[in-house]
Amino acid sequence: MAMKVAAVQMRSGVDPKANAADMSRLVRDAAARGATYVQTPEMTGMLQRDRKAAREVLRSEADDPIVAAARGLAAELGIFLHIGSTAIAREDGKIANRGFLFSPDGTQICTYDKIHMFDVDLDNGESWRESSAYEPGSVSRVVDLPFAKLGLSICYDVRFPQLFRAQAMAGATILTVPASFTRQTGEAHWEILLRARAIENGAFLVAAAQAGLHEDGRETYGNSMIVDPWGKVLARAGDVGEEVLVAEIDLDAVHSARRKIPNLKNAREFVLEEIAGPNATAGAGGVAA
Numbered sequence: 001m002a003m004k005v006a007a008v009q010m011r012s013g014v015d016p017k018a019n020a021a022d023m024s025r026l027v028r029d030a031a032a033r034g035a036t037y038v039q040t041p042e043m044t045g046m047l048q049r050d051r052k053a054a055r056e057v058l059r060s061e062a063d064d065p066i067v068a069a070a071r072g073l074a075a076e077l078g079i080f081l082h083i084g085s086t087a088i089a090r091e092d093g094k095i096a097n098r099g100f101l102f103s104p105d106g107t108q109i110c111t112y113d114k115i116h117m118f119d120v121d122l123d124n125g126e127s128w129r130e131s132s133a134y135e136p137g138s139v140s141r142v143v144d145l146p147f148a149k150l151g152l153s154i155c156y157d158v159r160f161p162q163l164f165r166a167q168a169m170a171g172a173t174i175l176t177v178p179a180s181f182t183r184q185t186g187e188a189h190w191e192i193l194l195r196a197r198a199i200e201n202g203a204f205l206v207a208a209a210q211a212g213l214h215e216d217g218r219e220t221y222g223n224s225m226i227v228d229p230w231g232k233v234l235a236r237a238g239d240v241g242e243e244v245l246v247a248e249i250d251l252d253a254v255h256s257a258r259r260k261i262p263n264l265k266n267a268r269e270f271v272l273e274e275i276a277g278p279n280a281t282a283g284a285g286g287v288a289a
Contacts, residue, residue, distance in 0.1 A: 045086030075106030084178020113137025186221025
């Protein structure tokens with residue numbers, strides 16, 4: 001089965017309403033080019049490092065401008081619209097990094113809250129603590145759509161292959177990685193991680209990303225991609241700002257890749273056994289014998 005999918009690359013700022021307008025313009029472009037599944041990046045609605053300022057404009061799911069715009073766009077354009085994520089004020093006072101999937105009639109099919117928090121200390125003093133602002137999710141989701149089974153994830157989740165393997169074992173044929181990768185980590189790992197997740201699961205992968213220098217001072221890597229089950233990059237954006245990627249995919253390629261290398265079927269359970277060798281250290285800080 002052949003279809004067109006799109007990855008919308010953005011450079012979201014600090015104003016959710018302005019970002020909603022940018023998203024609408026880019027999604028319309030993707031639909032006009034024939035895409036029936038369109039994905040936007042992580043934090044489509046706002047990138048704001050000032051947490052006090054961010055909280056002042058946060059809204060609940062029912063009142064969020066990105067959610068409202070996406071629902072209307074999906075219905076108007078007759079597409080499956082996947083908002084990679086946006087920040088949502090939860091009823092308990094916490095914040096969710098939440099993705100949304102809408103059907104061609106505007107119905108909200110499901111949401112997905114990012115599971116893995118980006119808590120890292122990088123070179124040159126770059127440090128991030130997502131867990132201090134966001135409440136992590138605990139449920140992975142695979143959505144059965146008319147054209148494919150879609151596995152949901154967000155950004156840092158890509159570094160946890162067990163998440164994608166579980167989705168592939170549940171039948172996912174398209175994996176998704178909407179992201180806001182930093183330039184530093186993107187230059188080092190982005191393409192490698194995306195292609196690895198596609199190859200090891202024999203699945204298409206769509207990754208819409210944030211790109212460029214943002215209003216809040218951060219810089220994201222961009223390079224949104226659509227990858228096939230054999231690891232071939234079908235479409236790739238630049239690293240500066242807005243761009244719309246559209247690629248035609250044939251779901252038969254998933255079955256072909258999994259037939260050639262049936263690693264999902266060949267996987268075996270095993271027991272990990274740890275053995276102390278002759279040069280093992282004598283406890284923490286010990287000296288080798």
